[in-house]
Amino acid sequence: MENKFKYSEADLATFEQVISNHGWIIYEDAVDADFLKEITDSLAKLYEIRRKIQINNGIAANMDGTLHHLVEKDIFTLKFLKQKYCADQIRHFLKGNYILNSLGAVINVKKTGRYVQNIHRDIRSFTGDFKLMIQLMIILDDFTLDNGATYFLSGSHKQEEKPDDDFFYNNADRAVVKKGSIIAFDANLWHAAGKNYTENPRRALTMAFTRPFFKPQLDYPRALGYAFGEGLDENLRQVLGYNARIPENLDEYYQPVEKRMYQPGQG
Structure with missing residues (x-):
C-alpha cells in the first residue's frame, strides 16, 4: 500500500489533508505490545458471553466473530479510553467535544462470513461536509492480503451512492498494516473487511465517536x-x-x- 496513508506522528495538518482527500489515515506503532496482548487475550471470553446472547435471541446468523459494546468496568476499556488515542484528531474532525458511540471488536477467521465483509459505511445518513462520526480501528494482529486486510475505497466518503461490487473491489485500497497501528476514518467512507484465507484469526477493535447530541448505540x-x-x-x-x-x-x-x-x- 502507498505510504500516503501511513504516519507515525499525530500532526493535525497532515491528518486534515489525508482524511479530507482519502477518507482514512493510518498511525503506526500507536499501541504498545503489552497492552495489545492484554486486549487480545481478553477477547475469547468476552466473545463467548456475547455469542450466547446472540444465539439465545435468535440473531446469530452472520454475526459470528463480532463483539459489540465492550465498555465494562473490569476489562481493558477504561484503560484504553484514558490513553486518549487520536483525541486531538477526533476533536478536530468533529469540531469540539465528542462522545463514544460504540466500542467493539471483530475476530475474522477463515471458516466464517459476517456482515462486516459486505460493502458498507457505518453511518446510514450521508452527511457530506458536516461531520457527525469518526471511527478508529485498533489493529491487534498484522493485517495482510491473505488474512483479510480491510478494503477502503479512498475518496468515497464524498459520495452518497454505494459503489457496485466490481468498481469497489477493482479500486479499493487495502489496509496492510502492522499490529499496534490505529486506522482513523470518516464514517461516510465505503469499506469492507476482507476474507481470511489463513488458519489464524485477524482481530481488531472497532469504535466510533460522534458529536455529543448524536445518540450512542448503548x-x-x-x-x-x-x-x-x-x-x-x-x-x-x-x-x-x-x-x-x-x-x-x-x-x-x-x-x-x-x-x-x-x-x-x-x-
Whole structure:
C-alpha cells in the first residue's frame, strides 16, 4: 500500500489533508505490545458471553466473530479510553467535544462470513461536509492480503451512492498494516473487511465517536451506573457520555447548570 496513508506522528495538518482527500489515515506503532496482548487475550471470553446472547435471541446468523459494546468496568476499556488515542484528531474532525458511540471488536477467521465483509459505511445518513462520526480501528494482529486486510475505497466518503461490487473491489485500497497501528476514518467512507484465507484469526477493535447530541448505540452511563461516573476523571465522563445524558423526569430536568444531565459545550 502507498505510504500516503501511513504516519507515525499525530500532526493535525497532515491528518486534515489525508482524511479530507482519502477518507482514512493510518498511525503506526500507536499501541504498545503489552497492552495489545492484554486486549487480545481478553477477547475469547468476552466473545463467548456475547455469542450466547446472540444465539439465545435468535440473531446469530452472520454475526459470528463480532463483539459489540465492550465498555465494562473490569476489562481493558477504561484503560484504553484514558490513553486518549487520536483525541486531538477526533476533536478536530468533529469540531469540539465528542462522545463514544460504540466500542467493539471483530475476530475474522477463515471458516466464517459476517456482515462486516459486505460493502458498507457505518453511518446510514450521508452527511457530506458536516461531520457527525469518526471511527478508529485498533489493529491487534498484522493485517495482510491473505488474512483479510480491510478494503477502503479512498475518496468515497464524498459520495452518497454505494459503489457496485466490481468498481469497489477493482479500486479499493487495502489496509496492510502492522499490529499496534490505529486506522482513523470518516464514517461516510465505503469499506469492507476482507476474507481470511489463513488458519489464524485477524482481530481488531472497532469504535466510533460522534458529536455529543448524536445518540450512542448503548447508554453507557446507565450501563456503568451514574454513581460510577462520579469517580471518573473529566475526560472519561465526557467521552462516555456522562455530560450528554437525557433527563428521566422533571426533577432531573429542573437543575442548576452544574448539575444538569446535559452539560454546556456539548453542541
